[in-house]
Amino acid sequence: MFEIQSPTPLVRLDNNIIHNKNISLFIKRDDLIDPEISGNKWRKLKYNLIEARTQGFKKLLTFGGAFSNHIAATAAASKKFGFESIGIIRGDELNADSNTTLAKAHQDGMSLKFITRSQYQERDNPYWISALQKEHDAYIIPEGGSNELALKGVQEVVNEIDVPFNIICSAVGTGGTVAGLASALHDEQKVIGFAALKGEKYLHDEVSKLLNGEINNYEINHNYHFGGYAKFNPELLDFIQSFNKEFNIPLDPIYTGKMMYGLMDMIATGQFERGTTIVALHTGGLQGIAGFNNQHQTLLAEN
Numbered sequence: 001m002f003e004i005q006s007p008t009p010l011v012r013l014d015n016n017i018i019h020n021k022n023i024s025l026f027i028k029r030d031d032l033i034d035p036e037i038s039g040n041k042w043r044k045l046k047y048n049l050i051e052a053r054t055q056g057f058k059k060l061l062t063f064g065g066a067f068s069n070h071i072a073a074t075a076a077a078s079k080k081f082g083f084e085s086i087g088i089i090r091g092d093e094l095n096a097d098s099n100t101t102l103a104k105a106h107q108d109g110m111s112l113k114f115i116t117r118s119q120y121q122e123r124d125n126p127y128w129i130s131a132l133q134k135e136h137d138a139y140i141i142p143e144g145g146s147n148e149l150a151l152k153g154v155q156e157v158v159n160e161i162d163v164p165f166n167i168i169c170s171a172v173g174t175g176g177t178v179a180g181l182a183s184a185l186h187d188e189q190k191v192i193g194f195a196a197l198k199g200e201k202y203l204h205d206e207v208s209k210l211l212n213g214e215i216n217n218y219e220i221n222h223n224y225h226f227g228g229y230a231k232f233n234p235e236l237l238d239f240i241q242s243f244n245k246e247f248n249i250p251l252d253p254i255y256t257g258k259m260m261y262g263l264m265d266m267i268a269t270g271q272f273e274r275g276t277t278i279v280a281l282h283t284g285g286l287q288g289i290a291g292f293n294n295q296h297q298t299l300l301a302e303n
């Protein structure tokens with residue numbers, strides 16, 4: 001009922017460093033799922049959309065910050081599959097013209113409601129959720145799209161991978177993607193999540209909550225967040241440019257650039273056993289680069 005480009009390609013990456021450390025490295029190109037519906041955001045939305053349609057909802061309501069890839073993806077997916085959509089946005093000083101993410105969501109037909117940061121803290125409060133649900137007669141999706149049905153969609157990433165692997169890597173925001181991957185692995189496999197933001201205990205707890213504390217085959221690496229969410233330095237941007245030149249694969253500066261920087265650094269510094277096979281999940285996020293370039297007058301290639 002809701003199909004987009006899938007399975008996505010699994011591409012081998014090799015260079016001298018990877019070769020010398022005797023690592024087999026692959027990248028799972030979920031960035032190719034759709035130009036507007038970012039890779040892992042689609043994985044997390046898919047079964048939520050199916051559930052919304054099954055329950056007869058015509059409207060989706062969700063939450064996000066000013067530059068949220070999830071807001072962009074929900075707006076684009078709603079348009080594509082014929083839902084109305086409402087975005088509850090953190091920051092009452094913002095409007096639909098504040099940046100390209102919000103402008104595009106608005107253009108895709110999403111109705112944007114801007115609330116204060118303190119109101120936004122209530123985004124998981126069940127009383128407020130149920131009030132919103134009644135007020136708008138909408139199917140509610142949490143921030144980042146990370147709920148139980150999201151895990152089911154992310155599990156399909158693992159099922160599509162047709163080489164045996166030891167480790168799968170993903171960038172971490174709300175933790176839904178890492179939780180979904182972890183829930184699909186065999187016992188001897190593990191997930192490494194690269195935190196895109198600061199908050200050590202918080203992130204681990206979020207993943208654990210999504211897994212009901214039952215699965216423990218993941219670790220979260222906090223060494224490569226570059227100071228926090230959307231923070232960066234010239235070294236990260238240089239890395240993204242040279243990775244694109246070497247492999248012809250664009251990365252975004254918020255999530256996938258940090259993950260791949262971290263993973264390449266860990267490989268180069270010998271942190272994996274020889275003979276290890278690693279899959280890096282390219283979660284997408286490329287539609288956000290235009291906004292990033294706008295904001296920082298930095299020119300990263302947009303595809």
Ligand SMILES: *Cc1c(COP(=O)(O)O)cnc(C)c1O
Nearest residue numbers: 069173174175176177255283285
């Ligand atoms: C949102 C996002 C993530 C983080 O996913 P979570 O499931 O929230 O941890 C990673 N990469 C990209 C490109 C994203 O847009």
